[in-house]
Amino acid sequence: MVFKKKEKKVPKGFNSVNEFFDYLYKKEDLIWMGQNTNHLQKVEAIEDALIEASHKRDYCKYPPPEGFPELKQLILEDLGLDENIFDVQITASATESLYLAISTSLYHITNTIASDPGYLIINNFCNRFGNHVKEIPVYNEEHGYKLTPQLIRENIDMETKLIILIDPLNPIGATYTKEEIMEIAEIAKENNIIVLHDITYRDFAREHTLVAQYAPEHTITVYSFSKIFGMAGLRIGAVISTPDLMRPMRASVINDLGTNVLSQEAAIAGLKTKDQWIDEIKQTCFKNQELIKEAVDETPGTFLPVYPSDANMMVIDISQTGLDPVDLAAYLLDEKNIFVREGNYTSKLFGDRYIRVSYSIPTEEIMVFRNEFKDAVETLQKRQNIIPK
Ligand SMILES: Cc1ncc(COP(=O)(O)O)c(C=O)c1O
Numbered sequence: 001m002v003f004k005k006k007e008k009k010v011p012k013g014f015n016s017v018n019e020f021f022d023y024l025y026k027k028e029d030l031i032w033m034g035q036n037t038n039h040l041q042k043v044e045a046i047e048d049a050l051i052e053a054s055h056k057r058d059y060c061k062y063p064p065p066e067g068f069p070e071l072k073q074l075i076l077e078d079l080g081l082d083e084n085i086f087d088v089q090i091t092a093s094a095t096e097s098l099y100l101a102i103s104t105s106l107y108h109i110t111n112t113i114a115s116d117p118g119y120l121i122i123n124n125f126c127n128r129f130g131n132h133v134k135e136i137p138v139y140n141e142e143h144g145y146k147l148t149p150q151l152i153r154e155n156i157d158m159e160t161k162l163i164i165l166i167d168p169l170n171p172i173g174a175t176y177t178k179e180e181i182m183e184i185a186e187i188a189k190e191n192n193i194i195v196l197h198d199i200t201y202r203d204f205a206r207e208h209t210l211v212a213q214y215a216p217e218h219t220i221t222v223y224s225f226s227k228i229f230g231m232a233g234l235r236i237g238a239v240i241s242t243p244d245l246m247r248p249m250r251a252s253v254i255n256d257l258g259t260n261v262l263s264q265e266a267a268i269a270g271l272k273t274k275d276q277w278i279d280e281i282k283q284t285c286f287k288n289q290e291l292i293k294e295a296v297d298e299t300p301g302t303f304l305p306v307y308p309s310d311a312n313m314m315v316i317d318i319s320q321t322g323l324d325p326v327d328l329a330a331y332l333l334d335e336k337n338i339f340v341r342e343g344n345y346t347s348k349l350f351g352d353r354y355i356r357v358s359y360s361i362p363t364e365e366i367m368v369f370r371n372e373f374k375d376a377v378e379t380l381q382k383r384q385n386i387i388p389k
Contacts, residue, residue, distance in 0.1 A: 012330065024339060031365045034329075034339035036170060036201070036313045038360040040281045041230025049269035053262050063258035066090065066250070067238070071264050074271040075223060075238050085216055087246045089239050090259045090267075094200050094224035097239035098122055101220040102162070104248035105194050106130030110161035115147040117315075117347035119170045122198070126162065134160075139172075139350040145306050146174040149183040156187070162194050163187075165211065168201040171346040171356040173309025178209045185214030194245070197221045203228035203278060204285055204360075205310035216242055220249075225263070227312060227360075228281060229270040236263035281360065285312050288359035288366040292316075295373040300388055302377065305354075312360040315343070319353040321377050322386040329355055331380050336372050 014020040024030060032039060053059070066072065067090025076083050091097045102125040106112065112126040116135040126133045134155050138147055146169055165184065168175040176184070188195045188211070197211045197219055204227070212219040221240040226232035236259060239249060289308050296302050301321035304314060318325060325342040332338040341358075344351030359366055381388060 027337075029337065031336075031338040031368055032361055033357045033359065033369060034333075034341045035232075036227060036311070036358045036360070037232040038227055038230040038281065038312060039362065040284055040360050041228075041277070043270070043273050043277045045269040045273045046229070046231065046266045049265045050262050053265040058261050058265070061261070063261045063264060065253070065256060065258045067259060068264050068268065071268050071271075072238075074268060075240065078271055078274070079210060079212075079221070079223075079240065081210070081212060081240065085242060086212065086240055087243050089246060089250055089253065090264060091237050091239055091253075092255060092259050092263075093226065093235045094198065094222050094237040095121065096255075097222040097224075097237050098196070098198065099125055100239055100249040100252055101194075101196050101222065101241075102126055103129050104252055105162050105196070105220070110159050111157070112162040112164060113147070113152055113155050113160055114164035115166070115169065116349045117169070117171055117343075117351075118164065119166055119198070120346060120348070122164055122166070122196075126164070130161065131159065135348065137349055139305070139347065139353070141305075144174060145169070145172050146176065149180055149187060152184060152187055156191055156193070160191065160193055162196055164196050164198070166198045166200070167208070168205050168309070168311040170201065170311065171313055171341070171343075171354075172306050172315045173201075173311040173313060174306050175205045175208060175310040178207075181209040181211055182214050185211050185218070188215045188218040193218065195219045200224040200227055201311035201313075204282060204312045206308075208310075212240065217244065220245055225267050225270065228274075228278065229267070231263070231266060231270065234260070234263040234266055236260065236267050284363060285360055288361070288363055289314065291363070291366050291370045292357060292359060292373075295370045299374040299377050313356055313358040315354045315356055317354045318377070320389055321381060322388070323377065323380055323384070325352060325355045327384070328376065328380060332372070332376055336368070336376060338369055338372065 008017045011020045072088040106129040111131045112133045115138045123133045195211045202208045212221050223238040225236045329342040341356040343354040
């Protein structure tokens with residue numbers, strides 16, 4: 001069966017989307033604010049683990065199929081989840097975890113509740129395996145730019161099986177209070193619904209609560225090493241649930257011979273040293289946010305819907321400038337060497353209102369954005385004969 005997938009738009013000057021990303025990847029001096037990867041991670045333990053494992057040529061062996069027990073254990077400890085209740089499957093990234101969770105939770109008559117803005121790849125998976133996705137508009141102050149328990153209650157029907165809770169939310173950085181998480185856990189239990197708790201950005205948040213603590217039987221937690229660990233290119237993550245929910249996921253694993261051993265060794269090193277480096281990365285991210293806020297505050301027609309953000313990215317609303325986010329992103333890339341993301345990558349309804357900027361990069365690079373942003377908006381307005389409101 002061939003599934004329908006939205007075609008990605010090929011950026012001007014490139015033959016394909018792949019060519020565009022290859023160009024970005026290879027451009028060493030690029031200011032990387034367009035993907036939520038982490039360029040602040042400097043811990044040598046991760047690098048050493050990769051080197052040591054490759055020197056030992058560990059990679060000639062297959063790893064255990066569920067992942068190294070040490071790594072599974074470290075992930076549960078990191079989350080404070082009880083090993084007698086929860087099980088872990090190591091995957092080749094949160095993306096694989098999402099696919100496993102969604103493909104085993106939904107079927108052709110069940111539907112999903114998700115937010116707009118959100119991470120649209122998840123919704124693509126849900127549309128593929130379930131009946132439809134209710135993309136609830138959350139880009140407003142009234143709902144705090146997030147999928148609140150009230151919105152979830154209002155949108156549940158008899159066939160709802162999955163709630164997509166991206167927390168903190170890509171692209172906007174909103175997170176949930178403990179009370180909200182407890183209420184969402186109750187909703188899941190009352191209605192026999194699964195919460196897919198995507199905690200990819202958890203470690204950037206000031207505070208964070210796991211749904212799994214309050215509704216273990218109704219939660220699938222998706223974990224990534226791509227963000228705070230700075231290991232996006234190593235493609236490693238995990239999915240965590242009770243054994244009952246894990247059984248079908250494990251039966252659906254494609255990569256039955258396990259996940260990349262070097263990535264697993266690096267993940268172990270990252271977890272073992274996490275308390276030595278996490279605070280510095282978080283502090284730099286908060287400082288970088290402040291600098292971006294300064295730039296936004298002095299640029300007429302722009303504002304930050306959520307500040308501070310609890311992720312390593314935030315949204316800058318430019319709707320009152322009269323500019324199209326696609327044009328602003330193209331201008332910053334072509335003329336200022338700054339890669340940011342236009343809103344339509346994370347929202348169907350509000351994508352024309354904002355750009356998304358990631359800031360887990362060195363502060364000197366954020367300073368370039370800080371100094372260029374206002375000028376970029378004004379230059380583009382002049383070029384397009386837009387008279388600022
Ligand atoms: C909410 C969310 N989940 C999952 C992912 C993918 O993570 P991974 O690199 O582990 O596949 C991303 C990537 O940006 C994301 O924003």
